[in-house]
Amino acid sequence: MLEEQKYYGFTNDEIFGSIMQNKRFCKAIIQAALPDVNVVSIESVDAQKELGTKSDKRSKSIRLDIAVKDKVGNLYDVEMQVNNNHDIGPRMRYYQSSMDRDTLDRGEPYTSLSRTYLIFLCAFDPFGRGKLRYSFHLYDDEDKSIQLKNNAENIIINSKGSGNGDTDLLNLQKLMNDDKIEATGVFKEIQTKIQEYNDDPKRRNLMRTAELRMKEEIAVAxxxxxxxxxxxxxxxxxxxxxxxxxxxxxxxxxxxxxxxxxxxxxxxxxxxxxxxxxxxx
CATH class of the missing domain: 1.10.10 (Arc Repressor Mutant, subunit A)
Structure with missing residues (x-):
């Protein structure tokens, strides 16, 4: 009897990168994470984009999982976080600052900063509050009606959370948890594509390598x-x-x-x- 092959899901680094480089899939996933935002057509998708070495060789560089730009210039960074290193706040702060430094050249006014959306897809609940979606903005401590409008939004999708999310957000959660998506639509297509990757021996080798690399990174950390x-x-x-x-x-x-x-x-x-x-x- 043949041993059942391991299923590599959406959180696998190789699969995640491949799926997100499909502009239609990428837009659907970003839109699910940002239900209150009208995500316009995707102009570019860069996988593993390196930031932090543009002007200062001594600074800590980072590699964005998926850097996206839409037709009107909004920037999106979508990060897959499989392991909880208990550093999500400082990590998001550094990623956000690196995105800003990379998009604003010397002499440009701060108003030229692009609107940015930093989206962390987490396979764990970083706050233990059970929410499916966490959204962060800057407000005055005493009067929440006063918002510091810096055109930056930080979003965390907790695949282990619960809540009355819309259909697309719930499908994104299913995708992250490798749960079967029944309804037809783009998320069903994504899941079908992931199965095709699993059925392809060459793809499986890449996914296995990505998994081993992740395990080594975890061991080093x-x-x-x-x-x-x-x-x-x-x-x-x-x-x-x-x-x-x-x-x-x-x-x-x-x-x-x-x-x-x-x-x-x-x-x-x-x-x-x-x-x-x-x-x-």
């Missing part, structure tokens, strides 16, 4: 997070000893740390000693 936590642990030890035992030696701090941390501690002995040396001064 996990290791980096572990190192940050362990660095903070060492600094906390040093800070405590500086306050309680001002005359303690570096060797004594090192010994105390080694006695306290477990075998899974991610920092080497040399790295621990260097952090102690830098912070015990």
């Amino acid at each position: 996990t290791r980096q997070e572990a190192r940050r936590k362990d660095q903070n642990t060492v600094i906390a030890f040093v800070t405590f000893f500086k306050r309680t035992q001002p005359k303690i030696s570096e060797a004594e701090v090192y010994s105390a740390i080694k006695d306290s941390v477990g075998p899974d501690f991610s920092l080497s002995d040399g790295e621990i000693r260097e952090i102690i040396h830098q912070n015990l001064k």
Whole structure:
């Protein structure tokens, strides 16, 4: 009996990029995320567009999943977020600022900034409130009728949420969750196209590679997070000893740390000693 093949859905990086480069599919997905916006004809779709290195080589670059421009100059960035790294607020802030820097040249007035829509399609609920769609604008803290109209809107679609969304938004949710879409229409076409990709051996190889790449990125991020936590642990030890035992030696701090941390501690002995040396001064 043949082993059942794994189904690669809309959240797979390769599939997501391929689907979104179809302008009609792309428009339907953006429109579903922005039910109150009239999304006009799509002019261009750029997959994996790199931003952040245009004028400052020292700045952190980012790669937009899908950068879209419509016929009237509005810009859309659609990002697929499969894993919750608990950084969605700062991440959206940086993506938004990178989009703005990339579209405004030196000497141009700020009023020349394009209207932007930053859309994060999340396979998790970043706020734990159960909403299907989160929409963010800038308002005065005391009087919500006062809006800072900066022509930027941040949208999060939570595929695990619930709510009385319109049909297209609910179909987008089904698409993200690999749930069957019954009704005919563009979202049914998208799901049919995804099945065609799954049935194509060459496409499956690309999807498998994308999945492995994602797993490696997750592993790297996990290791980096572990190192940050362990660095903070060492600094906390040093800070405590500086306050309680001002005359303690570096060797004594090192010994105390080694006695306290477990075998899974991610920092080497040399790295621990260097952090102690830098912070015990």
